[in-house]
Amino acid sequence: MNNAPSPSSGRKVSCWPRWPEADEDTERAVIRALQSGRLAVSGSKSIWQSQNVAAAATVARMSGRRHCVLVTSGSSAIVTALHALGIGPGDTVAMTATTWVSCATSVLRVGATPVFFDATPESPCGDVATLAETPSAILGIHLYAQHFDVDAARARFPGVPVVEDASHAQFGATADGRRIGSLGDVSILSLQATKIITSGEGGAVLTDDPETAARLESLVMDSRRRTDVVSRTSANELEPAHLLHGANHSPPEFAAALLVDQLARFDRQARRRAEGAAILAGALDGSRWSMAADRSAVAGGAFYGVAVRVPAGVGSPAEVVAAVEEQTGLILDSVYPPVVEGPLYLPETIKQYAALRAPEVPLPHSRTWHREYVVVPHHAFLADESRLVHLAATLRGLDREPAALRPALPRDRPTIEVVMVTRGDRDTLEAALAGVAKQDVDAEVRLTVWVDADRVPAAVADTGCAVVTLGADGMLPNEPFARIAALRELAAAGCTGDFIAFLDDDNEWDPDHLSSLLAVADAGYPAAHSWRTLIDHSGSLATVDRFPWLPPSEAAAELFEQLSAVRVLEPGSPIVRDRAVIPAAGLNGMVDMGAWLLRRDLLRLLTFRRTRSEAEIQARVGEDDILLEQIRRLDIPVGCTETPTLRYRLGGMSTPEYRKPESPVPDATSAAPSTSAASVVTSEVSS
Incomplete structure (x- = not known):
């Protein structure tokens, strides 16, 4: 190819309209x-x-x-x-x-x-x-x-x-x-x-x-x-x-x-496709790239794709497809090869069909369509004008047009909604809020703090973020697990961004936390998570010698050994290598709620609560256990940054044994459950 694409810089553009549209x-x-x-x-009768x-x-x-x-x-x-x-x-x-x-x-x-x-x-x-x-x-x-x-x-x-x-x-x-x-x-x-x-x-x-x-x-x-x-x-x-x-x-x-x-x-999509086709045609006008289409088909917006002829000397359709994907994130198609010359037409391999192959006929024009055209798929024409103009500019650029004449790549800035639930009485709240403000990510970050109290803490008010106060109005359950799960669901239901992340008021994020998660999400993962670093009440690095989300016991010590064997935990190391799946007998996975970045449309399929058995309550099964259960059951693709960008503070409600000495330890009925030894999934929230 005469004009190979230059390496893309930054985050690859991948926000072409998804197909089919679904909500x-x-x-x-x-x-x-x-x-x-x-x-x-032929199923059951129904009045529906x-x-x-x-x-x-x-x-x-x-x-x-x-x-x-x-x-x-x-x-x-x-x-x-x-x-x-x-x-x-x-x-x-x-x-x-x-x-x-x-x-x-x-x-x-x-x-x-x-x-x-x-x-x-x-x-x-x-x-x-x-x-x-x-x-x-x-x-x-x-x-x-x-x-x-x-x-x-x-x-x-x-x-x-x-x-x-x-x-x-x-x-x-x-x-x-x-x-x-x-x-x-x-x-x-x-x-x-x-x-x-x-x-x-x-x-x-x-x-x-x-x-x-x-x-x-x-x-x-x-x-x-x-x-x-x-x-x-x-x-x-x-x-x-x-x-x-x-x-x-x-x-x-x-x-x-x-x-x-x-x-x-x-009807709406057809109108938009017709508008998009006119935009692309106008942006290609005067170049050697030409769209082959019936005017009535394009004007009505009812078309599967539009064939565009590749100018002589630019390269093969396959090379154009690769270059456009590299520079724009859009995957073009190619025109079908002549059926009889394609790799999928094999009637002679089936006894019933072997005698039905027709005599060969000259197909020069069909070969030309396959060898000289690429196809812009219909969903691309639903994109905004800047993206279609950039597509045209990319095609023109492949035909030796000076790079200086090409418009800048339209930037996609997804929205990440950060949800924090707090009572507002922890001295760690200000640091947690500061960690959100320091995120270095190419996205619009919106923070909403759900205050489970009658007043807004000063640390929250000073940020200027969105705040929802709940107070003791009797609308939420009093049991800690049920309450925090209900708060999570209320918060998630109100989100409108592309992605949702949760941060607890006693944890912190490194500045690259969201950017590293977004890079994994850009690879197509609807659920992405990080690793975490354990810290103590003062913020210093902390290590553990047992599984910290269970009370001190033989079970906690044994579980620590099992997780150390697969390097999820390590003696003397503050790093927790969270995994959605842990390949060891009896271990299903563990991911803290604050480590996740979840697509909003995925989160609509999930819930944070279900009835727990007495054994699960004793094992501290929490809402992130329940979330991960569903992710595993639905076989949701999960990606991991393999970077410990969540600073996870021991001594919270799910690890009360690590509280600083002067802090009261809640009794068993008020401690928020978090992690089960059976499923090994961790949680840390404030309620």
């Missing part, structure tokens, strides 16, 4: 499906409306169709569409050679032979005029913000059914205003996770003909159909259709619930 509404939609008791089309039915009706309406049948994938959509049209062994189905391999594989699955026509210099969707023989059916595929010409296909082969694949152009429109998805004899959609409308994995088949719709239902529900009259003794809401022999291609209610949520977002 509290998405979570509620999926939970609703669970609560309905209706998990599958089927999300499959609701989503199918919306997809039909938005596609300009009368009927929609949802299926488990785009591949299943093609299979059922071809079966409904009577396509099978001895038939041929024509399609552009520039497409995803499953389009051809789906034809093989019905026993037909896929035949390919070349792309054109103007469009990867191709031209059926190059076909030498009349096919049994045509799979017309819209690709990369360009539309297959269904009218031309019908004119070339009158009477040949057209299956319109609108997976790259869901709910789009042609130049003359006709709805994409309504043009074929039957139309299909993939609803896979990368598509502009997704159910995670799924598909849809669309038709205006009620008889075809009935055949499709039978094909996807094991020869059955839905019925409005359900017998009291029926196991489900289906009955024999007496039409076509089917199979199970029906998606679960969870997928349909996600689809309902995503459909509600489409």
Whole structure:
């Protein structure tokens, strides 16, 4: 490549819009499906409306169709569409050679032979005029913000059914205003996770003909159909259709619930994509980089991605993809290779398909699209203007444009919300607050102090941070564990930042604590934690000779030996090497609450409290034990800085035996529980 990217400086830009968009509404939609008791089309009866039915009706309406049948994938959509049209062994189905391999594989699955026509210099969707023989059916595929010409296909082969694949152009429109998805004899959609409308994995088949719709239902529900009259003794809401022999291609209610949520977002996203495409086109104007797209597809914002031609001499698409990822954090795609030349098309390896490989045909234009274009994915066009301008500048820079002409890299400054819970009566509070103020991190840090008292401590008032006072209003439980867990949950529920961190009022952070955690989070970890350094009541380094989160006992001494064997604790060392998982018998992990940096959307899935057994209370199981239990149970990816940036003071509520002599030791009923010898997870809070 002529212009290799320079090494990136600082934190890599990674804040392109996430896809698919998901928030509290998405979570509620999926939970609703669970609560309905209706998990599958053949599952239990329910008075709750089927999300499959609701989503199918919306997809039909938005596609300009009368009927929609949802299926488990785009591949299943093609299979059922071809079966409904009577396509099978001895038939041929024509399609552009520039497409995803499953389009051809789906034809093989019905026993037909896929035949390919070349792309054109103007469009990867191709031209059926190059076909030498009349096919049994045509799979017309819209690709990369360009539309297959269904009218031309019908004119070339009158009477040949057209299956319109609108997976790259869901709910789009042609130049003359006709709805994409309504043009074929039957139309299909993939609803896979990368598509502009997704159910995670799924598909849809669309038709205006009620008889075809009935055949499709039978094909996807094991020869059955839905019925409005359900017998009291029926196991489900289906009955024999007496039409076509089917199979199970029906998606679960969870997928349909996600689809309902995503459909509600489409109009807003389409408008933003159209605006973003105009911004990128304008920023590339006058350069050798050109976007290949139908004007109507771009203007409507209903496109899977936009193909951009790489100027001669710049490098291969793979080199451009690598350079753009390095300089912007965005991963571009490449145009599909010709199916028959790609590594995934292997019909001869399956006995059923071995005889169905079509004769080879010249595919020069399909090869050109694969070798000379990159694809900007649709979610990139949801980004703000500065990011799209920078993307254009990066592309222009790869074409030897002087670096001085490129705009500066837009900076992403995530928001970290720091939560501190305090009664305000500890002499360590001021140092804890100062540690937050000294954080050297490329982020907006917002501190909220939750004061479990009627007045705001002077040390807190002087910081100017947000303060919430609770007082003794009877709204919170009195038991220490339940109280601090409730406070944690109240605080977390009110946070709006990208990340949340907790700091106790008797602990401190080194200045690089949040920056080191953020670097781990930037690698994709939704949960990151540090190590910690033990200190005593005066702030001096401290060492221990037993597990300090249990009272002095043989169990505490034995646990210290076990943790020393795996270097979580070490004799004579103040360092605690917290781990979410400790690879030793009987040890699950230990991470202090003040060591975590958690994505806010992850924290919505977690709770700080549950009922504890008497044994757990005696073992000092705390709210960070409970948090880590859930992180492990959900198999959340956890990263660690492997740096002791949390200064953890012994002598707090979870280690009362280390209090300075003049400090009273709380009795067992008032000491806040913290760490269990069974799960080995530590906590330190003030309540």
